[in-house]
């Protein structure tokens with residue numbers, strides 16, 4: 486199969502929408518990352534999504550809708566809190582877990598009685614969903630276990646020849662995935678930090694319980710299969726240094742010098758101001774941007790990881806970032822990508 490590269494003109498979006506209605510797979514930009522879309526109510530299309538991604542069928546998909554008014558098409562007994570959060574945050578990078586409508590194929594929800602739903606705010610995603618007129622199931626458009634794609638080139642590097650088309654809408658503005666919130670528990674459970682901060686959610690929803698990654702269980706024992714520990718894994722070893730900043734920077738220096746002396750090829754994935762401290766060393770660097778700008782760091786994270794991946798390094802060093810706002814999601818993604826966490830102090 487040749488993968489058709491489409492632009493964002495209304496004609497191209499009409500072509501993509503028709504492909505989706507016919508059960509073909511189309512990758513498209515959202516405000517978070519690129520999605521690998523298929524007709525959510527078509528069993529064959531849903532099976533094709535799992536096959537193209539190489540994703541275990543035990544890991545459920547997010548259903549994308551054009552508007553919050555479509556929610557009753559895929560969900561039943563919608564909790565009032567979900568309606569309230571949808572009103573506040575949709576369209577936008579928030580995925581709500583709600584009870585599944587019986588006509589949503591079980592393959593989408595991996596056999597669960599709940600379904601993940603979101604209304605993306607990206608104008609191209611919105612136009613595509615309106616034109617398709619059907620709910621679109623879409624995981625991130627990467628091969629399973631790879632870094633999520635923030636550009637059309639990232640998508641094609643993983644999926645060229647495995648999907649019918651991709652709409653190239655340029656780099657995605659947020660750069661990390663949506664926040665996933667389970668609204669079927671009381672209080673609601675944060676399953677994945679993402680584009681909407683926990684602080685913003687709490688301001689609307691009140692108390693939220695967080696999911697414990699170490700036990701793979703929330704406080705209510707609910708398990709989310711997609712939240713595997715190593716998920717956004719690059720091809721080589723990523724070491725994450727955690728602790729007070731001055732100690733972390735000192736340790737990073739020592740580890741880098743030691744590794745270089747041992748003949749290893751080292752990459753650094755750090756905020757811009759940290760990288761200046763390593764100017765004198767023969768290392769590969771990818772800047773996340775200013776440490777004071779979590780939005781910029783989120784935008785750059787996945788492209789930076791892929792860029793380092795392409796350079797055949799033995800080891801990449803990074804550090805924990807501040808947890809405020811989008812920082813929580815950044816920290817989560819780095820932890821999942823890390824082969825090893827080094828606690829300093």
Ligand code: TXA
Pocket residue numbers: 515517518519520521544545546547578580582594597599600601603623624625626661662663664665676677708709710711712
């Ligand atoms: O920003 C995003 O959310 C992107 C764009 C394309 O919308 N999509 C995305 O999809 O990140 P994916 O499949 O890579 O991640 C979906 C996450 C997985 O961790 C999955 O396990 C979880 O949502 N999930 C989906 N349905 C669920 C359900 N019914 N219960 C619990 N977790 C669910």
Ligand code: MG
Pocket residue numbers: 624625633
């Ligand atoms: Mg994913």
